[in-house]
Amino acid sequence: MAAMNGLHRTSAAAGVLTASRNLDDVWLKLSEGLNTVYNGQLADMNKERYMSLYTEVYNYCACVNTSADQHHEHRSMQSHGADLVGMEMYRKLENYIRNHVVAKKEAMGSFRGEELLIRYHEEWVNFRFSSQVMNGIFQYLNRHWIKRELDEGNNEIYVTFTLALMVWRQSLFMQLKDYVTDALLDLIQRERDGIKISTTIIKGVIESYVDLGIDEYEPSAQNTAITGNANSRDKLRVYKEHFEDRFIKKTEEYYSAEASNFLQNGSVVEYMKKVEKRLDEEQNRCGNYINEATQIPLAKALEKVLIQSRLELFQNEFGGLLEQHKDEDLARMYKLCERVDRGLDELRIALERHIAKEGHAEIDKVTEQAFNDPKLYVSTILYVHQRYSKLVGEAFVNEPGFLQSLDKAATNFINKNSVTLKAEKHAASKSSELLARHCDGLLRKSAKLPEEEELEKMLDDVMIVFKYIEDKDVFSKHYTKMFSKRLIYDQSASEDAEVSLINKLKQNCGFEYTSKLTKMITDMQLSKDLCGKFRSHCSDTGKDLGVDLNILVLTSGTWPTMPPLQVQLPEKLNGCLEEFKAFYNQKHNGRKLNWILSQSRGEVAANCFKPKKYLFTVSFDQIFTI
Template identity: 40%
Template sequence: MTHSFSSNPHGQRQRDLETFWSDLRQGIDQVYNKENINKQRYMQLYSCAYDYCANVSGDPNAKANDLPKPTKKPMKATNGKQGARFIGHELYKKIKDYLEVYLEQCRAKIVEKDLQDEVLLDFYTKQWSDFRFSSKVLNGICQYLNRHWVKRKREEGNKKIYEISDLAFVQWKEHMLTPLSNQVTRAVLKLIEKERNGEVVNTGLIKTAVESFVQLGLKGNAPEARLLVYSQNFEHHFLAETTSYYTSESMLFLQQNPVPEYLKKAQKRLKDEQERCDKYLNESTRSELEKRCTQVLVEQHLEIFYSEFQNLLDNDKNEDIGRMYELVYRLEPGLKHLKQLLEEHISRVGLKAVQSCQESKESVDPKSYVQALLDVHRKYNDLVNKSFDKNSLFVQALDKACTGFINKNCVSEAANNTGKSPELLAKYCNLLLKKSSRINPEEEELESILNDVMVIFKYITEKDVFQKFYRNLLASRLVNDTSVSHDLEGSMISKLKQECGFEYTSKLQKMYTDTHTSKDLNDRFQEYCSSNPAPNDSLQGFSVMVLSDGSWPYSRPSSEFNIAPELRVIHDKFSAFYDKQHSGRKLSWLYSQSKGEVEWSRGKPKTSHRFHCTTFQLSILFQFNHRDSLTFGELQTNTMIEKALSKQPTNSETKESEIQLSDIVQLNLSYSNRKIRVNLALPLKSEAKQETEQAHQSVKDDRMLVIQACIVRTMKSRKQLKHSLLLAEVMQQLQNFQPSVPAIKKCIGILIEKDYIERLNGENDTYQYRA
């Protein structure tokens, strides 16, 4: 539909406007009465609104050149500065008046029928849905008005002029929402309460009502302003109602039910509110709703939770513990207290487990001891992983508790030695990796057990003690060829290296390498003997291990020893062979670590025994090849064995006693034993105890040197340092043990005496490095 204008009088123009509005009004009625409007009718209404806006203004102040010249062609819209001037104000006002009347009629129906609660909500939401859709259609019809007159007015600063869709919402808010807000909100809250009580309700009504509050926020406003209608008319009341509801319910439920049941109830309630947010609440409510629910359902009952937490731990109620964690996780201070309770509990359980495996004050089985530690760690590590979702706070609690009871417990107190745990752990590794009469586990199983060992090793504070004992026991396994698997030995060294670094395992790695090098050397020596045969050099099973000096826990012999003539030939032949292979190297024979087997036959018919002996024992037994008795002095002269070593009995059942040079040592011709193979090289218990004490003393001596080296290294770098800072630096740098303050002070005194450092003049608490 198009219209053109000529110089008609003002009255005629006004009649045309009324005609336009009459036609447009009829179309608006169709829109809000939900009559079917086809595309053609929609375009007619759009053209009608356009023609209304494009009519010539009756403004007496309009300039002549603003007025269009008579034309027979349809007028084209301009920007308002030239040609036709828009009279959108009249159309805008007529639409506003129409909406006011329409909405007042809607509200009158509610008052007339006295609608309440769900019936009111049903009517309200239906009217809102229809009104919103109709207003969207009307907005499309009036797009020309929106793009020109409304836009220009808003640009001029008139913020009370809105696009037609927003105008419709403003009118709804003024004539429907404001008068009915309390009734509508109350009806929504009642439905939500019914749903919380387990009743089935029409959540679609709630969703539509809540959406109406949100959508009544105007598009042009800031996000907070757009939600102002929602917040003031609904959210504020909803949150207050939620707080009141759950405060009453939680208190009553706890009075009638145990805490574990309440945990389930609270967990379900929080989940319900999250789902409620997803179903029909605005996302902006989620954070505050969660906060309110957490405060009422969890924070107000924390003291009850703490009291119950210990019971749950004592009874291994891991699922309930997990529920409590999920609830308290929402409150950071609450987690810290749970963490403290867990740490104290693990410490108590760990100390009790160690106490149960202690056989006596002096005897502790390494296997039982380590298994007790592992059982406690495994149990609570599983709890932390599953019930506490590997939360770092509770991982720290587990680590701190394990570090405490593993390093300081009744076993270490009985021994008066904080290095008892690393000693027992090293001995347990020896039981795993050493061949024994029992059936050893498969390699894969052993690998898994060694991984468990490393779990305990991680908590050991005095790792240098473990290193000392492990090195001694590894040396024994390698020298005596009693390792279950050389691959497992290498694997264990790799694990230690990964945990503590290259320096920690450098000697262990060298020892492991020496075994392979020695195997190749023995193979070449056998080839050499085959190519250069000699009489009396064919000792069966002869092999030599060449150990790198400084890597193995053995010292060079301090006295000479006359090796038996029966062993001398092959001994000298290997020495000559090695000198040819490695010129410039010198072999020092460690007879104390050498062993062999000798066969003894006697009687008619002859009975034979094979004795496994040390080299010293072999040399003594060989003395009786031609005589049945010798004096102690003769034995010592012939073998040149030190007197202390000579006291070592040839039979492990013989008791040690004072021996004089004139005493006669006689061969026991009546010796009998049901075993064909007899091991005479077993260490005495007194020797094992002495070796343990020596190992611990060696660790103490080594620590003093390590502390001194650390002090010198630090002072060389800093030049000057105060006493307190030097202590802190040393404690921070030393990772394999925790040096005591008295030990550091003693080392500082030693270094001052050696002129490595000195006290600064006039400042006794400050040290200075001396180059």
Template identity: 40%
Template sequence: MPPQSGLPDSRDLGATWHFLENGVDQIMTRLNDGMSYKQYMDLYTVSYNYCTSSRMNSGGINETLGTSGGRSGANLMGADLYKHLSQYFVAHLRQVRAEAHDLSDEPLLRYYTREWDRYTTGASYVNRLFTYLNRHWVKREKDEGRKNVYHVYILALVSWKTELYAQLQSGAGNKLTTAVLKLIEKQRQGETIETDLVKKVIDSFVALGLDEADTNRQNLEVYRSAFENPFLAATEAFYSSESEQYLAANSVTEYMKKAESRLGEEENRVDLYLHASTRKGLVSKCEEVLVKNHAELMQEEFQRLLDQEQEPDLQRMYLLLSRIPAGLDPLRERFETHVKKAGLDSVERAVGAAAAGAGAASTSAGGTPAPGGGGDDVKPSREAKDKADAAGAAGVEPKAYVDSLLAVHRRNNELVAKAFRGDQGFVASLDRACREYVNRNRACASPNKSPELLARYADSLLRKSNKASEDADVEQALTDTMTVFKYIEDKDVFQKFYSRMLSSRLIKETSASEDAESSMIGKLKDACGFEYTSKLQRMFQDIQTSRDTNSQFKDKMQQTHDASELKIDFQVQVLSTASWPITAPSTKLILPPELLKTKDRFEQYYTNKHSGRKLSWIWQHSRNELRMLYTPQKYFLVTSTYQACVLLQFNGSDSLSYADLATGTSLADDTLKPLLAMFTKAKVLELKDGNYELNLGFKSKKIRVMLNVPIKAEQKQESADVMKHVDEDRKILIQATIVRIMKSRKTLKHQQLIAETIDQLKQRFQPRVADVKKAIDTLLDKEYLERHETDKATYNYLA
């Protein structure tokens, strides 16, 4: 190609390279002085013209690069140009290296980064000058398998790596690495450093990681060997020394703050100037040195922080120890023990308060005179104290009991949520501890006590006498009830007590709110399923149906009877036998004429409307309101039906003997005697000369006098009845569960059958192994199961 004006002849290699060398040198060393667009384009043109020259180079790449072997027509012009360019980079870098020879530490880094910036910027411009060389000659060489040929920019980096970087890092000095590590240590010691300087050196290490098999792929070998490995070793040494010294002079809690701060600093260091791949190794190394090596000290401090409720320090400890394998396991175990003890202590205080009240009553009733014989000071006897303690355990109020359980759960649940970030391991520890202290504590003389007290607490919330003023307060209290319910093991016992108390509220119309009742049933349904609450829901349906039945009965009576015949305000609740925890009374009762007539009318109305149904009157749950007509002030007596039948006997006579009352009502002695005792205590009747007489001078501060008060003995009997029914239901449920399992599995080992039965029932109650064995024996007798012919510890299901 003929030369253009002012440009060398493309056929003259010497002139061509001389022209290009001057331009390349200006770019590499004096770029800040500027270069015109025309000058740059002239350089590009000369490079292009030489590479596209038709003159074939007689030597080719084999000779110019020192290789041997024949060449094909691929001998494009470019080998000599590539060789001269490579030699220029080497010569230039040797000069740069010479100026760095006497430098070290921060001055060396400044010089290195300044030259690196200048060199890589210039190399990128030079690379574009030789675009044609890269696209054709270099590509052809690489396609033919020559791994020592690179694009011009990569050639510049390879030259830097061998001529400057390798020389500065040679020997034991590792001048660049040493200088960088010194700066990082200064920063760790609180000094301000130029982080951009560190970042540029480290970035150069990354850039020099060239994968010679694929120069487009990053290789971090240089970065790891030159920086990361010595950096991690220096990190370990620095923090090992610092942590030991700091702990020797400071408390564990202060050390945790220091460790937390240091870990944050190292995370930030990665973002500031390290390669992202170092994060995992750096954090792991710091966690080992700062946390793992001192984990035992922190774990020993845990109990003190728990006792003092130091939430920020507990959270810090959790975050630190969660970084290492199994670091939290000892904390979870100690937390479980701590919560269990706190729960037991809380119940103990509630029982103690109840015992103190019982002790005060016992002391007032009698005791031992204090030494000295003064007379007035009385010291309770050991027997009285023991009785008071027993009374405290048995007589703890449901609210005080549940509050004592909730206080511990609420405090520690909040701790788990905040300090331990809702960690599932701590949640499980809390649950195990709560399950333990809820079911086995000082107040639980029997396994059924905790579910009974919880059911009575729920009953107090849902009754009209509840002091909670707002619906929101009741709703929250019900939610709290379910918190304790979650940990009750014998949920079937709770169900029995709750069912009885619900029936009482519905029958006596003492529910504070139907919405609250429905809400509680909904919560129980969510927790235990539809079957658990199905009877409770049907009880509500019966009450609604009874309201409709009463309205229709009254309408019918008004249509068929004169108003003079309907003086008694009569309401009936018709309850389905299968849904209500109520049995027909064993006590016989003769109704007085005042009640009998109305009762017969309703029976006739109901049987006519519902043929085939049988009514059984539940007198022990019925109630009446009587008006006293013989006193100046007209009082109303609220009574049970048994009480009403006794008092109505006095309409015929003001004075009756016990025999008269027993004959007139047909009540048994164990029922009649307590009723009469209550009447005399309330001064409605007076016992004179063996006869019971109306107290014609009866007076009361209240117009409505409540006589239908439950007796404590009845509550004890109720508890015994509940447990009797629970035991019966459990036997049936265990058998049904075994049959269901065997029907599915057909054949099963003895121990496996017991384990699966217990596992399926544990959400309802905790069955005893002995009870499961009895159920298996029963099913063997009933021929639902049989023993395997050859293995007696294996059972077969019999269809």
């Protein structure tokens, strides 16, 4: 047993020594293959040769591992042998890549500007692709020896593809980075100046900055390098430090100077158009060849230089654009100012002042006529509101702050203006009264009635003004009084329109606000049914009243207070009322009817103007007089 152990130890040592002695032979074949990979001869790298190189790595690294699998009791010695085998091959690969990269650096070291970018981009693309091929050849080394080193926390060992990137960064990029970044920024400035450039080269070089950001101290990040995934936050470290920071600074300097030069002779409106164009260009630039992570910091830098620092200019121009109704330019200003912190504050204040001023000016023009012309008064208010409601909707996209400015201004000029002040003691309620009278004009029967859709639009307009009326109780008082007269005297143009407006008021102010109006409509419907039943009753009982009688039973406390009329009724008419009273009491025991003769009316036929016959609609006191 002892002899066998001794033999085994001798065999293991011999295995290590054999592998060590053969590394030069193995590396000779591998270096020839690497020359093919890295020196632009990949066309000669067919599948058979690729597998031959992979097998060389596999056979060399696996010889000690195989021996270890056969002799478990000497695993520590075999592990040490495997460590030596892996380390030696790893160091030879590292030296090869470094020599190759240093040679490339020396070859391009004298180039500057666009010529340097072209050369750098070409060499980088070739090197990166070649390193991916190399990584495949050394995949067995990655999966075994390198993986074990990484698992054990060795921060000086990298996956072979990561190793290649690290060597490029240390031995070439860090030596030329300032010149390469200078060339990038110069080329980007040329494009900003309107000169056509090759964006493909810029994009490729910038991508190299991202790829070189692999974190050499984070083993888990090394696998990312193999896939080429550039989304990791850590991978942007090199990109941000050596490109983005300088790019942002250069951008601020460029546009600060351009803005100052432009505004020396150009108008604010033309400047806004220029800024819009530049913002679009930079956004496209970011999408075309600059990493998307730069989108936000670039936008912030542009907004600071082109908008934030020029806010006072925009604010001073805003009033003039409002006066001239330059809605397109106002929309442009809004889109720019809303991009910066508190950029809209002064514009909202200016809009409120302007709308209030315009509202007062328009009402001042019609004060004398509008004082007793509700339609003119309301239409003047709507003219101003609709003009600026359209502006806020289209130019300012109904931004809440601008909507609030419109509301405040409308409340101002609707509730206190030259018409309301003319009312003196009733100034606070004048707008409420005029709006209620306007509603009465819309809903009352007339020779020219609007179409249903047109009337509904008019009622919507009423609600626009109603929204701003401060004393809505006064409006309700006037409206209810006029509504009751329309119902009692059958002067309502449309029951549907009446109900529609009541529903709109309910939505705005709640159920309680319109409860009496709703009850009044209910009373009218019940009265119609009651009169029908009364006629049927008279017919069934054979009673001929001699009068076509229509009676409205109105709920006390719901309808406006109406003055009584103390008169002696004609016997025939009094008999009709007594008959109805008896009929009503049979159906509603305990209720008391109080006749409101002051609100009653009748039709009287006149036959004294022969041969013509006339029909007069008169009040009850007129009937008694006749």
